[in-house]
Amino acid sequence: MPQQPLSQVPADATWDWQEVGSCREADPELFFHPQNERGLARLRRDRAAKAVCSQCDVRIECADYAIRAREPYGVWGGLTEEERERVYVRIALAQFPRQRGEGAVAAAAEISEAVSPGAMGVVS
Numbered sequence: 163m164p165q166q167p168l169s170q171v172p173a174d175a176t177w178d179w180q181e182v183g184s185c186r187e188a189d190p191e192l193f194f195h196p197q198n199e200r201g202l203a204r205l206r207r208d209r210a211a212k213a214v215c216s217q218c219d220v221r222i223e224c225a226d227y228a229i230r231a232r233e234p235y236g237v238w239g240g241l242t243e244e245e246r247e248r249v250y251v252r253i254a255l256a257q258f259p260r261q262r263g264e265g266a267v268a269a270a271a272e273i274s275e276a277v278s279p280g281a282m283g284v285v286s
């Protein structure tokens with residue numbers, strides 16, 4: 163995933179997990195919304211990105227990085243921008259996760275739910 167200019171890269175960030183991410187074979191435009199994308203188009207693109215993430219072996223590492231870095235844009239680890247925003251609101255600023263693994267712990271429920279059938283629009 164490309165680095166975003168507004169992110170706050172953690173001091174202990176590593177990038178080796180990106181080498182095996184499923185998105186390496188996917189269209190990068192799936193993961194970042196074009197300007198002014200709204201409604202159904204955005205929902206469909208986010209779900210398509212989530213489908214890629216759901217098959218990814220480094221989804222936890224990716225989500226952990228995105229939470230710790232407060233990545234402002236894109237789908238990371240199956241979490242959309244809005245889903246990460248809900249995590250940020252929940253986490254007190256003083257306790258904001260910065261060490262590797264802390265983001266995954268802090269957002270465990272959201273990471274688990276992010277690629278659930280319901281989140282991906284699958285009706286049972």
Ligand code: SF4
Pocket residue numbers: 163179180182183184185186193214215216218219220221222224225237238239240
């Ligand atoms: S979890 Fe998704 S965004 Fe992250 S590396 Fe895997 S496929 Fe790419």
